[in-house]
Amino acid sequence: MTIYALSTGPGISGIAIVRVSGEDTKKVIKLLTNEALPEPRVATLRKINKINTSELIDEGIILWFPGPESYTGEDMVEFHIHGSKAVIDALHHSISKVENCRLAEAGEFTKLAFQNGKINLLKAESIADLISAETEIQRQQAIKIMNGKSADKFNSLREKLLKILSHVEAKIDFPDEDLPEDIFKNIKKISNEVILNIKKILDDQKVGERIREGFKIAIIGPTNAGKSSLLNHLSNRDAAIVSEIAGTTRDVIETHLNIDGYPVVVSDTAGIRDSKNEIEKKGIKLALDKADNADLKLIVIDAKSIDFKGVLKELMDENAILVINKSDLLKEDLNSEIKNYEHVLISVKNNLNLEDLILKIKNKLKNKFIISEDILITRERHRQHLEQSLNYLKNFEEKNEAEDFDKAAEDLRLATRHLGMIVGKVDVEEILGSIFNDFCIGK
Numbered sequence: 001m002t003i004y005a006l007s008t009g010p011g012i013s014g015i016a017i018v019r020v021s022g023e024d025t026k027k028v029i030k031l032l033t034n035e036a037l038p039e040p041r042v043a044t045l046r047k048i049n050k051i052n053t054s055e056l057i058d059e060g061i062i063l064w065f066p067g068p069e070s071y072t073g074e075d076m077v078e079f080h081i082h083g084s085k086a087v088i089d090a091l092h093h094s095i096s097k098v099e100n101c102r103l104a105e106a107g108e109f110t111k112l113a114f115q116n117g118k119i120n121l122l123k124a125e126s127i128a129d130l131i132s133a134e135t136e137i138q139r140q141q142a143i144k145i146m147n148g149k150s151a152d153k154f155n156s157l158r159e160k161l162l163k164i165l166s167h168v169e170a171k172i173d174f175p176d177e178d179l180p181e182d183i184f185k186n187i188k189k190i191s192n193e194v195i196l197n198i199k200k201i202l203d204d205q206k207v208g209e210r211i212r213e214g215f216k217i218a219i220i221g222p223t224n225a226g227k228s229s230l231l232n233h234l235s236n237r238d239a240a241i242v243s244e245i246a247g248t249t250r251d252v253i254e255t256h257l258n259i260d261g262y263p264v265v266v267s268d269t270a271g272i273r274d275s276k277n278e279i280e281k282k283g284i285k286l287a288l289d290k291a292d293n294a295d296l297k298l299i300v301i302d303a304k305s306i307d308f309k310g311v312l313k314e315l316m317d318e319n320a321i322l323v324i325n326k327s328d329l330l331k332e333d334l335n336s337e338i339k340n341y342e343h344v345l346i347s348v349k350n351n352l353n354l355e356d357l358i359l360k361i362k363n364k365l366k367n368k369f370i371i372s373e374d375i376l377i378t379r380e381r382h383r384q385h386l387e388q389s390l391n392y393l394k395n396f397e398e399k400n401e402a403e404d405f406d407k408a409a410e411d412l413r414l415a416t417r418h419l420g421m422i423v424g425k426v427d428v429e430e431i432l433g434s435i436f437n438d439f440c441i442g443k
């Protein structure tokens, strides 16, 4: 199959790029240009015609990448055409007429690149992250991984395990051969070293995932306290419906913000109250779940009718800011009980003291983004494989008596496999290679 797709963003643009990848790429170029193939990797101006006619679609640059020297590893071409809907549609339509050509699925070019061994899984993921990066810190993280920073680390740990696995397997396959005593000591030393390394990687306060997904702020509070108004103020747009009718917000509404370069996702939630309404009750449940998973909770209450008890009070911890809204309505002092809590008194309506709140948010935020060079996990997937690998290694450590060799080898194999899965490298052939590189058995 040969696939094609618009690779630049949708909408009107000066130039749009349509990419084609697959074995019929040459045919596509020939049929659309009625000319011989251009020189590989040289920008060549060509007339692009409708297929089987000489009706001109557009004139543009063609870049021809014969495989395997291409992004996907297959034959590829890029058509640089004018970026209008009509030109793009006409080109797509013509390519679709070529036999065996179909529209690419989401991420398919990068998937091919992975399958054809052009890039590893981490790089494939980081390309997706780079494309969707909204803030500088997200870009920096994605580019680090694209450059192989974390793949190198995971690969080196995995190679250590492969090496000791080869020693253990050798003992199983050739039980009568005496392996040097120091090899056994070495096996323990290396597995221990890998365990410590994995533990260190896992102890990252989830900064990498937070950078990729955004710092999560949940706005929680009783109905009508001004939660939706606050979300709209923070995001500078009317994302949530604001109304004096209590119980308006039922779903969770999320907006993505960039605060000082940090990616932030703010969720507005249903007001917490005793409700008989089933849908509202579900909304309240969602609100409390959001609060549980948030990096920061803004607990918003109404200055005039303070409602701060039960679940709301329980949510107050070091990851919460108590926000007292509607200060404009306050005639006298706040009641003394609430004054004892650290709080920010604001009025969204009159735009009072909101800078103070934003400053407090920024301080909390910065503490959660302490970035170190050691951050390697950017997805839950990585964390899960590392945890699995660690578990198998711990099992392995417990069984290094000679009679447990078979089971020990299996633990080690699984630990290695999970590390390999992070980078997308799982290949038993490598173990064989490693055995024969390290040993001269029978000699």
Ligand SMILES: Nc1nc2c(ncn2[C@@H]2O[C@H](COP(=O)(O)OP(=O)(O)O)[C@@H](O)[C@H]2O)c(=O)[nH]1
Pocket (backbone or CB within 6 Å): 221, 222, 223, 224, 225, 226, 227, 228, 229, 230, 241, 242, 243, 244, 245, 246, 247, 248, 249, 271, 325, 326, 327, 328, 329, 346, 347, 348, 349, 350
């Ligand atoms: N006086 C006053 N009214 C406000 C303030 N903030 C919000 N409101 C009003 O309070 C009502 C409830 O606001 P809303 O944002 O929908 O509250 P929510 O239920 O917590 O999401 C609306 O009529 C808002 O206009 C404020 O600072 N002062």
Ligand SMILES: [Mg+2]
Pocket (backbone or CB within 6 Å): 227, 228, 229, 240, 241, 242, 248, 249, 268, 269, 271
């Ligand atoms: Mg609301």
